[in-house]
Amino acid sequence: MDAALFLAALTLSLSTIAWGGEPAQRNVILSTTTSTQDTGLLDILVPLFEKQTGYSVKTVSVGTGQALALAAKGDADVALVHAPSLEKEYVAYGKLLNRRLVMYNDFVIVGPKEDPARVKSTSKTIDALKLIEKANARFVSRGDNSGTHILEKTLWKQAGIEPKGVWYIESGQGMGATLGIANERNAYALADRATYLAFSKRLALAVLLEGDKPLLNIYSVMEVNPTNGPRINAAGGKAFADFMVAPATQAVIKTFGLEKYGRSLFVPVAGMKEEELGE
């Protein structure tokens, strides 16, 4: 009796598991970053794409490094990330093709309202960082080689500072968690606006510096080179990339976040050149 029940249950569950046997060319693997996923934009765009084209998208959100590495190995069909310097390297090596700008959001420097390092006194990011270091004010970094972290490192380098010491905290985690730590420690941090807005209710941190050109977080979509590995869905990847820069999609991007946060999270920039961005 028990044996019969057991077998029945086994058969039932076997029949409901979605086996990987769907026609592979219907699947498009999109590699992107956790921060992109966390903004919630893809939750709107991906179903839209699937409805329009009939493809089934598998969105793999990992760290920037892993996202690009997966694409380079051919374990993704299209990549959507926001680390221009790294992206350019991959394009130069021929691993990723047809890099096209999609949108940008911006980073902000946030910190305690009291602003002990007097970041508010400047509108230049590099100067703000110098002030923070001089004041030995606590600063929480992503420390995880994500797009945000790479940008942060570039800025420190431009400021001529090698951030080291008790005041410099490397969280090794995502943006949300990093902001949480900054909140607890009354520290400064570099955050993308979208994540800051999403968490702002829980944080006692305020935006102390924004709008400076180096703080632009530029998202690009790239297609994976079909020679990177076997079974790459080049057609699907291209379809998604085309979708991201299509006017209709760009319109959706433009208004995303308006309702929830009172302002859009992204600025759609398909077709523009990098040098043109920012004021």
Add this chain to the structure above:
Amino acid sequence: MAEALLSLSDIVVRHGDSTVLHLSRLEIRRGDILALIGPNGAGKSTLLRVMGLLQQPTEGKVFFQDEEASRENALRMRRRMASVFQEPLLLNASVYENAALGLKLRGFNRAEIRRRITPWLERLSIAHLSTRRVRTLSGGELQRTSLARALALDPDLLLLDEPFSALDPTTRESLLGDLQDILKQTGVTTVFVTHDRHEAFMLGSRVGVMREGKLLQVGPGLEVFTRPADESVAEIVGADTRIPAVTEISNDGVTKFRFDGGVAEATGAFPSGARVILCIRPEEIILSPPRDRERPNHFAAKVLKVIPSTLHYRLTLQCGGSRLSALVTRSSFMDLGIKEGDELTASFEAAAVHVIGKE
């Protein structure tokens, strides 16, 4: 005419580098009750497992009902046998379910099982425990269940490995009595292992003596016990007085032997000058007050050690340079007022002396 139910030929069982069992030939006839005795490590249990087709010998063949046992027919043959071990080894279930297990494994239906089991439960006095879970039973009741399980199978061969060793004496006696009756009534061919030689003598029609993997002697109980084939067997069967001697003269069916303590007489003819061992069972040595030393087979003996037991006393006596082992009843002991250090007369019949040629 009883034919061989089971026969073993050139059996060798090796365990790593050591030979655990080496047996050239053994036959079990229908209706036989063979008791195997011997010290620990003698290979008795191994032999029983080989007979029961529970262990494959390293070399050799087993024939059951004239058919050679092989991998293909082993299960079928095993199902004509039943084994009972020292521990009851029952499953966590009721007495009835355990007793019925063997029949259930062979595919009998519930009605048929009930028909076969019930008389055995009654026969072994456990019918009133039928629905009790075995965890709540005493050792004796557990072993009765194990026996019922085996007997209900109506086996051609019943194999028992020290079935009563782990029980207290009263229970053991009770079960022994029941088993004796059952074996007599059913006539089932039985081989059983025991380290109690009295049990062996009582139950077995034949007794086999084993030591270090070899079967030293097998035959009717009385023969093995009173006429052990060699010193090892003598020790195992309890012929405790073993005296080295030299044959002197043989005359008229009686031979004189010189030992360190005097001259003993035994029946039989033996070549003079031969070195022998004289074996006498302790029950055969008679003790009497210190006189009458001149008669044949009467010797001066000094009591060295007294070991009391329930109904008798075991005495070790010094006779010249030799040791005698005697068993006296409590009443004799009291009558003679024996104490350690006493000088007595020890005597025995010539016919009670068994002569073993010394190797």
Add this chain to the structure above:
Amino acid sequence: MALIWDGIVTAFSLVFGGNAEVWSITWLSLKVSGLATMISLVVGIPLGILLAMTRFPGRPFAVALVNTGMGLPPVVVGLFVSIFLWRSGPLGFLDLIYTQSAIVIAQVVIAFPIVAGLTLTSFQTLNPNLGLQLLGIGASKPQLLWLLCKEARLPLLAAVMAGFGGVISEVGASMMVGGNIRGQTRVLTTATVLEAGKGNFDIAIALGLILLALSFAVNFLLTHIQQREQIRWPKPS
């Protein structure tokens, strides 16, 4: 503390309010881990019995392997299974990466050593002569195994519970081989990490509580079966 209360309230509203996504995530977790556990039983129990009842050269090594396998970190398993299942890997042609089957495969790797190891010890609690005695009253090999499993059912059921517990609660392997894809491979554990990472702590706690409740329900059922046959210890008089 208010956070936990928020979480409890959210949990109730999600579950009983019939939130479709939460229900489908829960059902997916149950399906995937349930199937993985069952496969692990089919593979692990015979392996455990084999190790318990036979002697062969290299057995100590095999037992040590199984015991090591019991403590495998799920994320490491996930990483290694990914390497095999990625398109760039040797089994890439199966197109299993980022599917439910991939999670099942990884969870089987996690659970079957647990089941095998605990089956091994559960059989070692049996009297070593029991097998011989059962053969001695005419059991065939299959009958013998069945009877021994029944005799050892208490610790065996514990093995089942341990196997299930190990996989329903893991996140590392599910994340790596499943990709936490909404509607496809998002299970309770990966969804919890996602929501916590987004800062939606109330939903994260809710999902965590649902997971705990699910785990408890399954274990309650199995424990009930296991303890049904237990002896009632007599009250001291």
